[in-house]
Amino acid sequence: MILIFGCGILGRHLLRALPDGSETIAAVNAHAISPAQPLSERIVYRVCDVRSGTDLAALAAFCGSEPLTVYYFAAMHNIDAVFTDPAAAYAVNVDGLRAFLSCGLSIRQLFFASTDCVYGENDALHPRFGEDDPLHPINVYGAQKAEAEQIVRAHGFTVLRFPFLFGPSLCEKPNFYDTSVRKLQSGTPIDMIDGMTRSALSYRTAAQLLVRLSALPLPAGETINVCGDRGFGKYEIGLLLAEKVGCSASLVHKLSAREGERFFKDRRADSACMDNTKLKRLLGLQSIELEV
Numbered sequence: 001m002i003l004i005f006g007c008g009i010l011g012r013h014l015l016r017a018l019p020d021g022s023e024t025i026a027a028v029n030a031h032a033i034s035p036a037q038p039l040s041e042r043i044v045y046r047v048c049d050v051r052s053g054t055d056l057a058a059l060a061a062f063c064g065s066e067p068l069t070v071y072y073f074a075a076m077h078n079i080d081a082v083f084t085d086p087a088a089a090y091a092v093n094v095d096g097l098r099a100f101l102s103c104g105l106s107i108r109q110l111f112f113a114s115t116d117c118v119y120g121e122n123d124a125l126h127p128r129f130g131e132d133d134p135l136h137p138i139n140v141y142g143a144q145k146a147e148a149e150q151i152v153r154a155h156g157f158t159v160l161r162f163p164f165l166f167g168p169s170l171c172e173k174p175n176f177y178d179t180s181v182r183k184l185q186s187g188t189p190i191d192m193i194d195g196m197t198r199s200a201l202s203y204r205t206a207a208q209l210l211v212r213l214s215a216l217p218l219p220a221g222e223t224i225n226v227c228g229d230r231g232f233g234k235y236e237i238g239l240l241l242a243e244k245v246g247c248s249a250s251l252v253h254k255l256s257a258r259e260g261e262r263f264f265k266d267r268r269a270d271s272a273c274m275d276n277t278k279l280k281r282l283l284g285l286q287s288i289e290l291e292v
């Protein structure tokens with residue numbers, strides 16, 4: 001059985017990327033999922049809040065002793081929300097993960113979605129973070145995910161560090177990409193910060209890479225950066241969006257990094273680019289580009 005736990009945006013794209021087969025796919029979320037259209041009869045939608053022992057016990061009973069391939073995406077990942085209520089975030093991001101791993105599931109492999117926020121800020125010695133570089137998170141979210149990574153590796157499972165992910169949500173609620181596209185299509189300007197450079201990847205490409213990685217015999221406790229070849233600032237992303245929808249670049253208003261700070265409660269890195277050499281070597285790829 002395939003278990004997508006925390007089936008949000010990346011999970012919905014993964015549902016589309018998984019190859020045809022006979023294995024049951026359990027798409028699990030803390031709230032009821034209302035798919036716009038049934039993708040496959042082998043997908044079962046279930047509700048499970050990782051903070052609920054009752055929910056986890058019910059999930060374990062549903063899965064029984066069947067060996068599981070788990071894609072673990074459950075997280076409180078809004079950086080400012082984590083900063084505002086770190087205890088609530090920790091209950092999901094760390095304690096919830098521990099509870100999931102100890103609820104009695106028969107897990108044969110697990111892929112844990114982490115973040116570039118665990119690294120902190122690029123500097124002259126680390127212009128692109130590699131998997132073995134030291135971690136110096138500069139916000140609460142990054143610190144919590146770094147702690148969660150240790151738990152995952154201690155169980156012998158795989159940590160995947162994702163960058164800025166970009167693309168349509170496929171969920172009921174529109175995301176940054178969806179709202180930005182709609183504004184540009186209607187001639188409404190969007191404000192984008194000039195800076196905050198991060199590695200980037202589309203949700204669709206991330207899901208496709210994840211499917212390919214899960215077919216490999218990876219060493220226990222492996223960590224892999226899953227990102228594109230280059231970094232992008234938010235303003236540059238805005239210009240790419242404008243080009244995609246065929247509107248004037250003048251609709252993308254440039255904000256300085258200082259102006260952008262007013263939107264945030266916790267720190268963001270000015271530069272948080274990752275090195276994807278290991279990923280490309282594992283998958284035999286020459287390049288990984290951002291799909292807009």
